[in-house]
Amino acid sequence: MQHSNSLADRAARAVQRARVSSDDLARSTPTRRHRHRGRLTRLAACLLGVDPADVVVIDDPNRSYGGYAGFVITVHDGDNVYRFTPDLGDDSTLHLLRPCRRCGHQVTTAVITSLIDLGRVLDGTGEQSLSSDQFTDDPAHADDCPSLRT
Numbered sequence: 001m002q003h004s005n006s007l008a009d010r011a012a013r014a015v016q017r018a019r020v021s022s023d024d025l026a027r028s029t030p031t032r033r034h035r036h037r038g039r040l041t042r043l044a045a046c047l048l049g050v051d052p053a054d055v056v057v058i059d060d061p062n063r064s065y066g067g068y069a070g071f072v073i074t075v076h077d078g079d080n081v082y083r084f085t086p087d088l089g090d091d092s093t094l095h096l097l098r099p100c101r102r103c104g105h106q107v108t109t110a111v112i113t114s115l116i117d118l119g120r121v122l123d124g125t126g127e128q129s130l131s132s133d134q135f136t137d138d139p140a141h142a143d144d145c146p147s148l149r150t
């Protein structure tokens, strides 16, 4: 689908994507989490070279840290959608979410620090070397998934 590139049209597309993702997201006020979502939107847009209008950051339904929900970053790319979570210790790194080969749930699979990393994961050459250290501890695995460290 071809999109207009005017600022107003891109902003409208960003709002529409936010509304589809979460009613709360489209109404949120500039709280600390709101600003954090903004930083993660900028990180994904910059790191992946995509339009910020194609990035939506929502609360993570599966991962929480210190009593607070984590974040899921969704990047719309035409008919494809990519999802990421931010690295907890490095605010310039993302973890690619993909289906676990054993349980099928969306889990952290690869460390993404650049578009090169994503390209290597997608073409299969970086799948092992860029594997996420959070994979075996990801609470999004099915409870009985053999990949989940117990």
Ligand SMILES: [Zn+2]
Pocket: 100, 101, 102, 103, 104, 105, 107, 141, 142, 145, 146, 147, 148
């Ligand atoms: Zn699994």
